[in-house]
Amino acid sequence: MSKYLLRRTLGAMVVMWAVATLVFFMLRAVPGDPFTAMVFDTGDPTAAEEMRRAFGFDQPVYVQYFKYLVQAVQGNLGTSIYGSRVPVATIIAESFPRTLSITVLAFLIAVTIAIPAGLISALYKYSALDHGVTIVAFLGLSMPDFWLAILLIIAFAAGLGWLPAIGYAPLSEGFGAWLSHLIMPAIAIGTPFAAIIARMVRSSMLEVLRTEYVQVASSKGLLRWQVLLQHAFPNALIPVITVMGIALALLMAGAVVVENVFAIKGLGRVLIQGILNRDYPVVQGAILIVSGIFVLSNLIVDMLYAAIDPRIRYE
Amino acid sequence: MALLSVRGLELHFVTPAGRVRAVNGISYTVEAGELVAIVGESGSGKTVQAQAVLGLVAQPPGEIVGGAVEFDGVELLSLPEERMRTLRGRRISMVFQEPMTSLNPVLSIGRQLTEAMRLHLQLTRAVADERAVSLLGMVGIADPERRLRQYPHHLSGGMRQRVMIAIAIACDPLLIVADEPTTALDVTIQAQILALMQDLTRRLGVALVIITHDLGVVARYADRVNVMYAGRIVEHGAARDVYRRPAHPYTIGLLNSVPRLDRPRGVRIEPIPGSPPDPAHLQPGCAFAPRCPYVVDRCRREEPPTVTFDDRHVATCWQTAALRPESG
Ligand SMILES: Nc1ncnc2c1ncn2[C@@H]1O[C@H](COP(=O)(O)OP(=O)(O)O)[C@@H](O)[C@H]1O
Ligand SMILES: [Mg+2]
Numbered sequence: 267m268s269k270y271l272l273r274r275t276l277g278a279m280v281v282m283w284a285v286a287t288l289v290f291f292m293l294r295a296v297p298g299d300p301f302t303a304m305v306f307d308t309g310d311p312t313a314a315e316e317m318r319r320a321f322g323f324d325q326p327v328y329v330q331y332f333k334y335l336v337q338a339v340q341g342n343l344g345t346s347i348y349g350s351r352v353p354v355a356t357i358i359a360e361s362f363p364r365t366l367s368i369t370v371l372a373f374l375i376a377v378t379i380a381i382p383a384g385l386i387s388a389l390y391k392y393s394a395l396d397h398g399v400t401i402v403a404f405l406g407l408s409m410p411d412f413w414l415a416i417l418l419i420i421a422f423a424a425g426l427g428w429l430p431a432i433g434y435a436p437l438s439e440g441f442g443a444w445l446s447h448l449i450m451p452a453i454a455i456g457t458p459f460a461a462i463i464a465r466m467v468r469s470s471m472l473e474v475l476r477t478e479y480v481q482v483a484s485s486k487g488l489l490r491w492q493v494l495l496q497h498a499f500p501n502a503l504i505p506v507i508t509v510m511g512i513a514l515a516l517l518m519a520g521a522v523v524v525e526n527v528f529a530i531k532g533l534g535r536v537l538i539q540g541i542l543n544r545d546y547p548v549v550q551g552a553i554l555i556v557s558g559i560f561v562l563s564n565l566i567v568d569m570l571y572a573a574i575d576p577r578i579r580y581e
Numbered sequence: 582m583a584l585l586s587v588r589g590l591e592l593h594f595v596t597p598a599g600r601v602r603a604v605n606g607i608s609y610t611v612e613a614g615e616l617v618a619i620v621g622e623s624g625s626g627k628t629v630q631a632q633a634v635l636g637l638v639a640q641p642p643g644e645i646v647g648g649a650v651e652f653d654g655v656e657l658l659s660l661p662e663e664r665m666r667t668l669r670g671r672r673i674s675m676v677f678q679e680p681m682t683s684l685n686p687v688l689s690i691g692r693q694l695t696e697a698m699r700l701h702l703q704l705t706r707a708v709a710d711e712r713a714v715s716l717l718g719m720v721g722i723a724d725p726e727r728r729l730r731q732y733p734h735h736l737s738g739g740m741r742q743r744v745m746i747a748i749a750i751a752c753d754p755l756l757i758v759a760d761e762p763t764t765a766l767d768v769t770i771q772a773q774i775l776a777l778m779q780d781l782t783r784r785l786g787v788a789l790v791i792i793t794h795d796l797g798v799v800a801r802y803a804d805r806v807n808v809m810y811a812g813r814i815v816e817h818g819a820a821r822d823v824y825r826r827p828a829h830p831y832t833i834g835l836l837n838s839v840p841r842l843d844r845p846r847g848v849r850i851e852p853i854p855g856s857p858p859d860p861a862h863l864q865p866g867c868a869f870a871p872r873c874p875y876v877v878d879r880c881r882r883e884e885p886p887t888v889t890f891d892d893r894h895v896a897t898c899w900q901t902a903a904l905r906p907e908s909g
Contacts, residue, residue: 478677479685484637485677486697486748487670496696500687575687576732 270580274568278561285557286338286550290331293546299323300347300544321347338554344547354551357536362555364434365532368521371448372456373514380460384467388502389494391472399464406461411520415454415527422450432529451528455520459513466509471502500574507574511567515560582654583610584788585634585756590648592626592633592812595641601861604630605812606648611756614786616779618799618820620835621809624857627792628678630809631758633658635673636665653755671701674749676759676778680741680766684733691729694748701752716747721777739770746778756788764794775802796832797839800824808832811858811868818894828888828896828905830873867899875900 301314301323318324322333337344343354387399423431429450435443474480475498483497522534533552540548572578592604604626611617619627632638634650636657650657653672657665677683684693694716695709704712710729717725720743733741742762749757759778763771775791779802782789793799799806799820806823808816808831816829827833834853855872858864867873870880880899888901898904 478679478682481637482675482677482683482745482748483685485635485669485675487666487668487701488696489666489700492696492700497685497688501685576689577686577734 274565278558278565281561282554282557283335286335286554287331289550289553290334291327293544293549294327296544300546303544304348317347334550343551343554346545346548348543348545354547357548358533358551358555361531361533361536363436364530365518365521365525365534366559367437367444367448368451368455368525368530368532369514369517371445371452372459372517372521375452376456376460376463377510380463381467383460384464385471385494385499387464387468388471388475396468399468403461403464406457409457411455411458412523412527414457415451415524418450418454419527434528434530434532447528447530451521451524451530454524454527455517458520459517462509462513463506466506467502470505471498474498474502477501504571504575507567507570511564514563518556518559583651584613584615584653585611585790586649586651587630587634588649588651590630590633590650591646592629592638593644593646594629595644596861599861602863603812603860604633605863607807607809607812607814608648609807609814609817611788611790613755614783614788616782616789616791616802616804618803618806619790619792619809620794620796620799620806622794622835622853622857624860625809626812626860627809628760631675631760631790631792635669635675635758636660636662637669637675667701670697670754671752672754673756673758674752674754676742676745676749676757676762678761678764680738680745683745684741686733688732689729690731690733690736690744694729694744694751697748698751712751713747716751717744719750719781720744720747722747738766739774742766742774743777746774746781750781750785750787753785754787756790757782758790758792760792761794762791763798771798778802795839796824796835808835811863812860813868813897815869815898816896818891822891822894826891826894826905828890828894828901829869829898830875830900830904831869832896833904834872834874873900875904 299318301317304314304317315324322330325333334344341355343358345351345353346357383399383403387396390396419431422429429446433447435447437444480493480498483493488497521532522537525532525534526538533555536548537552537556539545540552568580572580587610588608589606590604590608591602591606594601594603607626607630609617609619619630621627629638629643633643633645634652634657638645645658648658652668655668657668660668684690691710691713694713695704695706698704698709698712699706702709713729714725717728722728722740722743728736728744733744736744745762749759757778762778763774766774775798778789778791781787791799791803796806796808800823803820806816806818806820807814808823808829810831816823816827816832818828823832824836827836831853838850838852840850853872858868858871864870864881866879866881866883867885870876873880877899883899885897885899887895887897889895890901890905
């Protein structure tokens with residue numbers, strides 16, 4: 267097991283190195299650099315030259331690359347090239363919890379709604395209830411997240427005035443404040459995710475209910491809930507977890523989009539601003555963190571497999 | 582009074598393609614402690630009639646059109662599901678055909694072996710675990726403590742079927758219905774499992790219904806045999822009588838299609854030509870007529886009569902009298 271974890275960690279580092287390298291060179295493949303634009307107004311070409319030197323951009327690209335790698339491994343992601351030159355690590359430490367909050371909340375809401383909905387759909391196959399869940403799921407799937415976000419703001423912020431339309435409150439200001447700012451973005455991105463999970467739970471459960479071991483469980487005279495929840499459900503969950511892992515990428519991407527609608531300064535906004543400003547260190551750092559999250563969530567999915575399915579053992 | 586008595590059971594399935602007449606009025610009995618076989622080709626309705634007896638047929642698409650099932654003095658077909666559930670796994674248990682798929686892959690052997698005991702007999706975990714160990718010993722599994730902690734994928738097919746048998750006897754049932762319990766196993770293991778089931782049920786005094794398509798195998802173990810074809814029982818009698826002196830052309834065909842030691846030299850193994858009728862499109866008259874070497878005109882027109890001879894040997898056929906001239 268520990269050997270397996272070691273191998274997975276090495277794999278993760280290779281993936282993150284590849285991502286870092288790709289981003290590093292792609293950013294520099296675009297002609298020009300940020301400094302020319304920055305000092306364009308002043309009309310002073312020496313100022314740009316000076317800044318280039320200060321950030322080490324005057325050196326050959328391969329030197330810059332190795333410097334970047336060495337620093338990144340030491341946890342130093344550099345500083346923003348703008349304003350007061352805030353360290354990238356600080357920017358990420360500030361913005362990332364917001365994005366993570368939205369993603370995790372969306373995940374929790376989606377899963378708590380989707381799993382029961384999918385189960386009910388499967389158990390009352392072709393009933394009015396099942397059709398209802400199906401219709402809602404398809405609506406949820408076909409609604410773009412930013413559009414849903416706007417609808418939510420119109421209804422619950424502008425209309426009813428129950429929730430703040432925009433902004434963010436950290437947990438330190440209280441759970442209520444935190445939740446009231448995040449619930450709408452979380453629902454906006456969690457809805458299509460919930461729709462996918464509900465459909466997946468339904469089809470997977472229907473498949474498991476046809477298996478012989480579920481018949482055997484019934485033939486033992488077990489209570490219906492025992493047959494469904496103890497025998498069928500864990501087996502039905504196995505393919506659902508795969509989809510959850512993949513769909514988590516969807517959630518992160520969604521968070522990046524709706525942060526802009528709700529004016530929450532999360533990783534998504536940082537990234538977009540960084541790209542617009544060609545703030546190389548910021549873009550590099552933000553993408554590195556996102557890739558790290560993906561690698562980590564993949565690892566968690568694989569661990570979950572092993573926890574549910576005794577046939578899976580890692581060594 | 583018989584432990585199990587099935588009378589005129591009729592079971593249909595309503596499908597988009599039409600009404601499938603899977604079981605067409607079968608009657609048989611099982612006495613306490615007795616070993617009864619139900620034999621027939623695939624599709625003759627053996628499995629679904631057993632599921633009907635245990636109340637495991639989903640309705641719809643299933644539909645019990647008629648008949649009665651009496652078990653231990655209780656009429657089962659009209660029994661409320663909650664009471665039926667307390668009989669299942671407790672008084673009647675079932676062993677399924679596919680040991681590779683009848684155990685839940687994510688639950689431990691111990692869990693699957695003890696859950697019915699804990700529910701029906703209200704045993705504590707410790708007592709149930711203890712009993713599980715002795716049950717695994719009874720079905721011939723070595724190192725039972727370790728096996729209890731293992732999962733199905735650690736066990737071979739033969740071992741899994743032994744576990745299924747242990748599960749079936751766990752709550753001291755009166756009747757076990759085993760649906761082709763050895764069909765999926767190697768030939769050498771088949772004999773071991775059948776001998777184990779025969780021995781255990783005899784020792785514990787449990788009645789056993791073995792469903793199979795192999796008349797040869799079953800005649801060695803069963804007390805009585807019911808031969809099933811197209812949802813009907815076409816021949817019934819003591820296993821020895823049916824095996825030595827089959828009275829229905831279908832039974833004769835079945836016996837000719839399996840190797841047997843007492844076969845006269847020169848008689849070849851011959852499968853029955855053709856295939857069983859589609860239960861969605863049953864023709865009038867005898868369902869076996871299209872494949873029967875002894876067929877006469879009236880077989881295709883009229884339902885065959887049920888002929889009793891040699892005391893308790895029964896066949897449903899127009900030609901039985903001609904095939905067995907000495908019987909009356
Ligand atoms: N759920 C079902 N819906 C429609 N037909 C069914 C269903 N279950 C069984 N049948 C039909 O009933 C007949 C008997 O099946 P079965 O009892 O499995 O045969 P056996 O066990 O003798 O091989 C078959 O023709 C089968 O197609
Ligand atoms: Mg069958």
